[in-house]
Amino acid sequence: MAYEEPITDYDYIVENCTCAFCGCNCDDLVYLVKGGNVKGELEDNVVVSGYVDGGHVVGVRHACRLGASKVMEDMDQRLLVPMIRDAEGNLVETDWDTALDKAAELIAGSVRPVFYGWSETSIETMKFGLELGELVGAVLDNQATICHGPSLQAVQNAGYPVMTLGECKNRADMIVYTGNNAMNSHPRHLARYSTFPRGFFRKRGRFDRTVVTMDPRYTDTAKMSDIWVGFEQNGDYEFYNAMRAVLRGKKLQKDVISGIPKEDIEELVESMKQAQFGALFFGLGLTHTLSKQRNIDIAINLIQDLNKFSKWNLIPMRGHFNVNGFNIFMAYEQGFPYGVDFARGYPRYMNGETNTIDLLTREEPDVFMVIAADPGAHFPSGANRHLANIPVIQIDIHWGPSTELADIVLPGSFIAVEAGGTSYRMDGVPIYMKKAISKPETCRDDEWIVNELLKRVQKIKGIAPREASK
């Protein structure tokens, strides 16, 4: 790659910002801001408190490629004004009142609305979203439904031997990545939490740790790990079962299991037993293959068995920065982590019935609200095709594949850059993400948009607003 000159053309530095990309929520980013006026305290050119009004981020220090690209967004495709689709099928710019009234009318008049998304916005926004969902009897679902949903089901089945990432950094001497490619999807995970950092008990960093990658593909993570276990496609369940059998002192009947010789499985299990503190990180390779939640069940059972010999924990590698936040928030508020259906007036959760993909495949919803998500880019077309039959309301910051299917577009703001908010890291640690610059003048905060929708729906339904939403 060509050498790039360091960025020197900036006016202000905003320190201790949180990255709004993946579940690592790296909270040591430094934004380099050009232009604007500081609303707050300034020491030299470092913004000590407050934010820069009117500036824009020209550079990011410490972030990975993904985080930096997200923070230094593509302003060409930024959604700046609310839009409504006209009879010709073109998105036409409009004012906030018209767009919000139209959206509220659709939501209030719908029989089976689905509010999907929430993972790239703040907990504060979800609070209003939940109130709105309860009021209209909607299904509230987030991206877990297409990524770590089976992990959450497995947690309900088998338990959750969890740790924090700090524990992993200070103690772990054996790291297992299974079914995920952290170097591509969570680039700083190895650098900041698991493999490379020097911890309290792991003074030499990488040299004190053994990294194992289990993946059918020889991924970038596998290339830099000590051991690569390249089991067969869809062979996860059999492989973990074989490992559990060996762990319990059984003899394996077959010579090769899921493409791995049995001697190698025995050797791997022995080294996992010898570890002082082991950490298993699992990704979508386990949840997207055929056995789905049973893969995770067996991985959790394996960790439980390993705890008879040593200390082992696991963490799901959550994708979006607040996907865990929605699950924790919903579990705390309603008792269920995702796919919560309020159609009967009380919260109900039934896998395969109240999840977005199943609802869309059965063509049930009549209004679909997308908030901080992109079903156009990430749902199978068999589910997405129903979005062509129904009105779609989108709250997002960029013109993406979902905008091509949307009827009403409400431009939100960028949490952790243009708006503050709380998010939960992949290990369940809440982090407040601060505001660094001001949002574009014509955009609104997600929190304001959802609250405004709530107030308008309450008005249509003739219900007095509750204290919180006034």
Add this chain to the structure above:
Amino acid sequence: MTYVDKPPVPNVVKFDEPNAKKRNKLEVMLNTGSDIYQGACKKRGSTLKDEYRHASGTAYMDPRDMARLGVKNWDKAIVKTAWGEVVVFVAHSRDAPHEGQIFICKGPWANVIVSPETYCCCDPTYKGVPASIEKTDEEPLLMADLMAEVYQKYKKAEDDSNKLGKKPDNNIDWY
């Protein structure tokens, strides 16, 4: 450990491999997921641009499979599954060897061909979908064109430019 031996990855696609028999169509296993280039492009918001088509609408193949199919980097291929078909670029996979598997980054292109079947576990089957791949001369569509072609939400009656035939199948009879 015996399986620590890391496989060598050839840098050049060889067309004259003695054991590579030329085929017109390959039966493969389709995997989807994310990689760092697709992730960076998507999250920056550059989805309408040509960059996204190359980052996301590309089937990463084993070099030996590419030799068999007679394609080189950035040639075009059509991938067909039980749920649909889509034209994508092909490129040499950085994770090779994985003969008999292709990898398409998640995005509107992969969506057309993955299975919406959740087996009542909420999660569609994005990985391990049986597929076939053939060389083609058609051009992969840009994101906005693809969305219009596939979902036809705002298709005008007289506009007959739909190259993909019928709308994607969700096998609704199963329910």
